[in-house]
Amino acid sequence: MPKVEIEDTELAALRASVKAGEKAQALVDGLQGKLTETQAAVGKVADYEARIKAFETAQLDSTFKGAGITDPKVRRIFELEHADVAPGADGAKPALDKWLSDLQAMPAKDRPAHLSPFLPAPGAVVAPPRVAAGLPDASKGALPVQGAPAQFTAEAIKGMSPEQYKANRSAILAANPEIAPYFPTAPQQAQG
Numbered sequence: 001m002p003k004v005e006i007e008d009t010e011l012a013a014l015r016a017s018v019k020a021g022e023k024a025q026a027l028v029d030g031l032q033g034k035l036t037e038t039q040a041a042v043g044k045v046a047d048y049e050a051r052i053k054a055f056e057t058a059q060l061d062s063t064f065k066g067a068g069i070t071d072p073k074v075r076r077i078f079e080l081e082h083a084d085v086a087p088g089a090d091g092a093k094p095a096l097d098k099w100l101s102d103l104q105a106m107p108a109k110d111r112p113a114h115l116s117p118f119l120p121a122p123g124a125v126v127a128p129p130r131v132a133a134g135l136p137d138a139s140k141g142a143l144p145v146q147g148a149p150a151q152f153t154a155e156a157i158k159g160m161s162p163e164q165y166k167a168n169r170s171a172i173l174a175a176n177p178e179i180a181p182y183f184p185t186a187p188q189q190a191q192g
Helices: 008-066 072-083 096-105 154-158 162-175 177-182
Strands: none
Touching: 008 096, 008 154, 008 177, 072 096, 162 177
């Protein structure tokens, strides 16, 4: 086999390439750890987004049930009307639950004609849904109560910082027990 001669300049260039490759590999190795951390954080964000979406859905269901609106088509009409509400003097659109309670409080003659038939009279208590035949009435003997406005609306929770949410988490769950299954007491570990 013939002997290959390598010039000093070629050897120096080869050594420089090897050193550059080693530096690049070290950089890749360092970034791999950060990539793994970032992927775990993205997984947590997706989990939190799903929980927030479930909470918002439960809050919206509760808002409509509290207003006596249970038909999905009628509910859609109210959602579309709320989407068209103009912002107030402060530049903010009223929250859906506030808007619904304001509509309910209006005299029937002042309400939009196409929404009025679906809202109970001002001050009226919404009747509970009928019980299926053969099942006991779970609300028998219960006194009707006019609902208080929700302190933790979906909009208010969206505007919270993580620290504010953590500080108010137990109060949010206590005020909205129907969403508690979506928010376990211990945060779930990210799947990796």
